Amino acid sequence: MSGSHERGGVPVADEAALIAAARAAAADAYAPYSRFPVGAAVLLRDGRIMRGVNVENASYGLSLCAETVAIAVAAAAGRMADIVAIAVAGGTGEEPLTPCGRCRQVIAEAASVGGSEVAVICATPDGGTIARFSSSSLLPHAFGAAALG
Ligand code: THU
Numbered sequence: 001m002s003g004s005h006e007r008g009g010v011p012v013a014d015e016a017a018l019i020a021a022a023r024a025a026a027a028d029a030y031a032p033y034s035r036f037p038v039g040a041a042v043l044l045r046d047g048r049i050m051r052g053v054n055v056e057n058a059s060y061g062l063s064l065c066a067e068t069v070a071i072a073v074a075a076a077a078g079r080m081a082d083i084v085a086i087a088v089a090g091g092t093g094e095e096p097l098t099p100c101g102r103c104r105q106v107i108a109e110a111a112s113v114g115g116s117e118v119a120v121i122c123a124t125p126d127g128g129t130i131a132r133f134s135s136s137s138l139l140p141h142a143f144g145a146a147a148l149g
Contacts, residue, residue: 109145
């Protein structure tokens, strides 16, 4: 059901908490090489929130994005299938940060295992500008488990 108390199927209060969690997580990002901190947070069906940060490496290409880390944290708690939304916060402040291509594929996997779209909520570092997407709109025609037969 959608209505004035929901945005993209996410209750407004939950969305606010999720954005706040992603913004707070960004302060803990491990981004000494890019100096581009990113925070993410996933919302589970029961309202629980789990955070992620980008985790960079001296071998630059090994760096992990905040969204992928947040989803991995949920997976490690056995909750991958319970993810209903993910918020990400970071960037220069002008436009909300949207997930990279690899993260879109990782989000699509969460949507697939959960059996429904994941709401993707993108925020500037100060939370002043928000952009909302569905997982499938960010990665149409995604490769997925069905293709493996
Ligand atoms: N990054 C994320 O964590 N999420 C995104 O959606 C885009 C990029 C990270 C990767 C790297 O640590 C830094 O931001 C600069 O690309």
